[in-house]
Amino acid sequence: MTSSRKVVLRFPPQAANQPLVCELSLKFGLVFNILRASISPHREGLMLLEIVGEPDRQEEGLRYLADKGLGIEALSQDIRKIEERCFHCGACVGVCPTGALTCDRESYLVSFEEKQCIACEICILSCPTHAMEALI
Ligand code: SF4
Numbered sequence: 574m575t576s577s578r579k580v581v582l583r584f585p586p587q588a589a590n591q592p593l594v595c596e597l598s599l600k601f602g603l604v605f606n607i608l609r610a611s612i613s614p615h616r617e618g619l620m621l622l623e624i625v626g627e628p629d630r631q632e633e634g635l636r637y638l639a640d641k642g643l644g645i646e647a648l649s650q651d652i653r654k655i656e657e658r659c660f661h662c663g664a665c666v667g668v669c670p671t672g673a674l675t676c677d678r679e680s681y682l683v684s685f686e687e688k689q690c691i692a693c694e695i696c697i698l699s700c701p702t703h704a705m706e707a708l709i
Pocket residue numbers: 652668669670671672673674689690691692693694695696697705
């Protein structure tokens with residue numbers, strides 16, 4: 574029976590320009606849907622991927638990607654911004670790989686666009702007031 578799952582793939586710089594995700598179809602017969610991605614040559618990249626197929630084949634495919642050096646994390650949580658804790662320092666804006674966190678040029682207020690977020694949690698580490706939070 575087929576099932577689907579969402580995972581976050583972290584590409585090390587040396588793997589960022591390799592078509593490794595296509596191998597999920599070619600080698601393991603999986604269907605995949607790239608939901609969001611932030612990948613540039615020679616830099617670490619992130620991709621939010623939905624995979625559909627037999628669970629065993631999913632495991633094999635993800636193991637294959639891990640063997641190629643990719644980091645793989647299950648996407649089991651959403652991210653939220655706790656406005657009362659945010660003092661708009663902008664520390665999270667520079668580290669967000671997808672542009673989900675932006676700073677308005679006139680007001681200097683930092684906004685969070687949930688649809689752009691791939692739940693990589695990088696902003697959580699960078700926020701001094703714990704205003705960014707992962708919801709399990
Ligand atoms: S978790 Fe934070 S850093 Fe990662 S994409 Fe979402 S807002 Fe950006």
